[in-house]
Amino acid sequence: MxxxxxxxxxxxxxxxxxxxxxxxxxxxxxxxxxxxxxxxxxxxxxxxxxxxxxxxxxxxxxxxxxxxxxxxxxxxxxxxxxxxxxxxxxxxxxxxxxxxxxxxxxxxPQIDDAERGFSFMNDGPLDMRMNPGKGLSAAEWIASVSEKDMADVMYQYGEERFSRRIAKAICEYRAHTPILTTLQLSKIVAEANPAWEKGKNPATRAFQGIRIHINNxxxxxxxxxxxxxxxxxxxxxxxxxxxxxxxxxxxxxxxxxxxxxxxxxxxxxxxxxxxxxxxxxxxxxxxxxxxxxxxxxxxxxxxxxxxxxxxx
CATH class of the missing domain: 3.40.50.150 (Vaccinia Virus protein VP39)
Known part of the structure; x- marks a missing residue:
């Protein structure tokens, strides 16, 4: 290597x-x-x-x-x-x-650069786009998508079994406060996830699902x-x-x-x-x-x- x-x-x-x-x-x-x-x-x-x-x-x-x-x-x-x-x-x-x-x-480098918005470990703008010049950012998508579609994305692309519970928590939060940063989203997901996997950040699957969807x-x-x-x-x-x-x-x-x-x-x-x-x-x-x-x-x-x- x-x-x-x-x-x-x-x-x-x-x-x-x-x-x-x-x-x-x-x-x-x-x-x-x-x-x-x-x-x-x-x-x-x-x-x-x-x-x-x-x-x-x-x-x-x-x-x-x-x-x-x-x-x-x-x-x-x-x-x-x-x-x-x-x-x-x-x-x-x-x-x-x-x-x-x-x-x-x-x-x-994409994961480690907090400014790209892929990381749930380092705070940065909630973007997640491979090409920031095209399409909706993760923040824009989260602000506008229905609760059901959000849950479906996390379940289908992130294999997150608590996707409905997490989507509900995200939608309740966004109703009073815009979700604009990675740590903001990571904290919401972690608190809504009732069964953390050993050795894995509780936001891993949700972030994966959203990222895969955002970038098709x-x-x-x-x-x-x-x-x-x-x-x-x-x-x-x-x-x-x-x-x-x-x-x-x-x-x-x-x-x-x-x-x-x-x-x-x-x-x-x-x-x-x-x-x-x-x-x-x-x-x-x-x-x-x-x-x-x-x-x-x-x-x-x-x-x-x-x-x-x-x-x-």
């Missing part, structure tokens, strides 16, 4: 890049540039190859622009990886690439996985690192469907050859080593899965 700008530690750095790069002169996409940890190692592995990076975060884009100046093989775009198809064509002049990398979730993370992931698979040339690979069960379920289901085809009734006389399967999974899911987890506790829930295109 290496530390890059802003002390971000890239998870399963070598494992993911080993899986991704199969042609040192190929074309690659890093769908989640962050602070450039995976990007820099991919560039180290390439010779004449090129790499296109994506990120919504304007701070990450700033780092990416610096890297663009340092290495002409790299280009950065401020957009969601869900929209990669049009940018691949614009930057590379072709529709197919040799590999796509996605390191999902929030980066350590799962919607982008579903669209982005399709876009990535379509963009792969034969032999090209998609490597995805997820950090929570909702993301991993989507990735696992997507790759399984691509590699095995749709589930069909057992009595139907259809063989695999008839399904026109164009992909295969590479190995089993990879998890961080014990030594990596001991060095970076945030890596403990990470899962790496890899898909390869085998035919057109």
């Amino acid at each position: 290496t530390k890059t700008m802003a002390e971000h530690i890239s998870v399963m750095l070598n494992e993911s890049v080993d899986m991704l790069v199969t042609d040192i002169d190929g074309l690659y996409v890093d769908g989640t540039f962050g602070r450039g940890g995976h990007t820099r190692l991919v560039l180290d592995r390439l010779d004449k190859g090129r790499l296109l990076g994506f990120d919504k975060d304007p701070v990450a884009i700033g780092y990416g622009k610096t890297l663009e100046q340092e290495d002409s093989r790299f280009s950065i775009v401020q957009d969601s990886f869900a929209n990669m198809a049009e940018h691949i064509s614009d930057v590379f002049g072709v529709d197919r690439v040799d590999g796509v990398m996605m390191d999902l979730g929030v980066s350590s 993370e799962l919607g982008d992931l579903e669209v982005g996985l399709d876009a990535a698979a379509e963009a792969l040339k034969v032999g090209g690979r998609l490597a995805v690192i997820s950090f929570h069960s909702l993301e991993d379920r989507i990735v696992k289901r997507f790759m399984k469907l691509k590699a095995k085809g749709p589930e069909l009734p057992r009595h139907l006389p259809i063989r695999n050859a008839h399904l026109d399967i164009k992909f295969k999974t590479i190995g089993k899911a990879i998890k961080p080593s014990l030594s990596e987890v001991s060095e970076n506790v945030r890596s403990r829930s990470a899962v790496l899965r890899v898909l390869e295109r085998v035919s057109d």
Whole structure:
């Protein structure tokens, strides 16, 4: 592992890049540039190859622009990886690439910067947007959303079993006082949560659910996985690192469907050859080593899965 700008530690750095790069002169996409940890190692592995990076975060884009100046093989775009198809064509002049990398979730610098509004540990404006220039902030959403929809978001995206109780407490509080800061929200959630999980802040699940909704993370992931698979040339690979069960379920289901085809009734006389399967999974899911987890506790829930295109 290496530390890059802003002390971000890239998870399963070598494992993911080993899986991704199969042609040192190929074309690659890093769908989640962050602070450039995976990007820099991919560039180290390439010779004449090129790499296109994506990120919504304007701070990450700033780092990416610096890297663009340092290495002409790299280009950065401020957009969601869900929209990669049009940018691949614009930057590379072709529709197919040799590999796509996605390191999902929030980066350590985003979490640790209180001003970004992701942290329930440090006080800051309640924002949570990957790109603060687009969409509603968490504070704006909380001020306007119905109690039911708020509860549904925390339950579906945060897997918060006390979502209704917490949403009720938030709505009662906002009726007399605007909720504008992270610690303000964290305190309301903690007081409404009747069963704190050992070793986990009681606001963790609620914050996760709200953040995922605000940034349309799962919607982008579903669209982005399709876009990535379509963009792969034969032999090209998609490597995805997820950090929570909702993301991993989507990735696992997507790759399984691509590699095995749709589930069909057992009595139907259809063989695999008839399904026109164009992909295969590479190995089993990879998890961080014990030594990596001991060095970076945030890596403990990470899962790496890899898909390869085998035919057109």
